[in-house]
Amino acid sequence: MKSLKIGNLEIPVPIIQGGMGVGISLSGLASAVANEGGIGVISAAGLGLIHKEKSLDYVKASIEGLKKEIRTAKEKTIGVIGVNIMAALTNFEDMVKTTISEKADIIFAGAGLPLDLPKYLKPDSITKLVPIVSSAKAARIIAQKWINNYDYAPDAIVVEGPKAGGHLGFKANQIEDNNFSLEEIIPNVVKEIAPLRTKYNKSIPVIAAGGIHTQEDMLRIMELGADGVQLGSRFVTTHECDADEKFKQEYIKATEDNIEIIQSPVGMPGRAIKNEFIDQVKEGLKSPKSCPFHCIKTCKVEKSPYCIISALYNAYKGNFKNGYAFAGSNAYKAKKLISVKELFNELTAKS
Known part of the structure; x- marks a missing residue:
């Protein structure tokens, strides 16, 4: 090498x-x-x-x-x-x-x-x-x-x-x-x-x-x-x-079946570890009330199913009730x- x-x-x-x-x-x-x-x-x-x-x-x-x-x-x-x-x-x-x-x-x-x-x-x-x-x-x-x-x-x-x-x-x-x-x-x-x-x-x-x-x-x-x-x-x-250690454990606990493609609010597909938060997004239960960050050019709060930066920040801190982890296709290994x-x-x- x-x-x-x-x-x-x-x-x-x-x-x-x-x-x-x-x-x-x-x-x-x-x-x-x-x-x-x-x-x-x-x-x-x-x-x-x-x-x-x-x-x-x-x-x-x-x-x-x-x-x-x-x-x-x-x-x-x-x-x-x-x-x-x-x-x-x-x-x-x-x-x-x-x-x-x-x-x-x-x-x-x-x-x-x-x-x-x-x-x-x-x-x-x-x-x-x-x-x-x-x-x-x-x-x-x-x-x-x-x-x-x-x-x-x-x-x-x-x-x-x-x-x-x-x-x-x-x-x-x-x-x-x-x-x-x-x-x-x-x-x-x-x-x-x-x-x-x-x-x-x-x-x-x-x-x-x-x-x-x-x-x-x-x-x-x-x-x-x-x-x-x-x-x-x-x-x-x-x-x-x-x-956070809880974020790392999401990977350790992951299986091949619960790593899936989701649609991100920024308008692109993404690969993440499925959890309750993602299920609630699919059911339309996670709409943001406002956008204090304006962090992504393509993200429109009026059309967004949730605030992606908040979701990813929550996951980083170990709060998976309000977030999820992105992961590659082989992360479950x-x-x-x-x-x-x-x-x-x-x-x-x-x-």
Whole structure:
């Protein structure tokens, strides 16, 4: 298993920890992953709730919270720290500017097309820019926009398949269609960006994500052209994960049958662990009274079946009467809590 290089960053182990919000991957998990030689990732979603103060509104609390998480992670590791920022966030620009000014190593941007991301870089910026896509077409559109408008090719590309947890960049009928599987998408993206690698003399590694659980999964997808992998669900059941212990136990208790596709208020399908809250949503019993956060561009309170940021924040705190856990398709395979170090040892063990 070769090391991963993104620009001038050397990542000894080609494993990226997925950015999981709200609050599931913060400085604690990210620094632990970075210390094992992977890329630790802080999720920017919902930080205004996690770091709320009376003197700050949601937007300002999000900025201050992100600064705190990046600085705390950097104090705990000399490894590589990234920030996951959803393009669908209404405070996307604030989160990007803050991440760059705090000199985080990488921005991972998905949940929409981050077409103007390079415009936020300054001459002295060190932050690498990595879009998250679900198709070769999306990779091409983003790369063309970045190159045409900013003369900037992506530093890497994360390709997230339909087995991922959380919001998915696929239509409902594509999720179980083998034509849209990660195994089909990866070679197409590699082929799409090959000319850019040559033209810009840039490695532009392709990172595979979604449903990767074992070393065998990793090696199989890397044989298809991926240079590294991104794992989310595997890191939830670690001691260092920033979520409440009850959140981690939702994964431990999960079965294959109760991980299902739901329709999110943001207008995208998502994969989650079924519970009473989700059942009540289906019955129309969870409509929000107001929207104090305005956190997602595509979420309309008058049409929303529930407030997604509140639901995810409640789950992060262990309150599953009023929330639920996003999870990847193989999340149910976790049977116990382990350390990040143990997980890395398992994924990188020589046969």
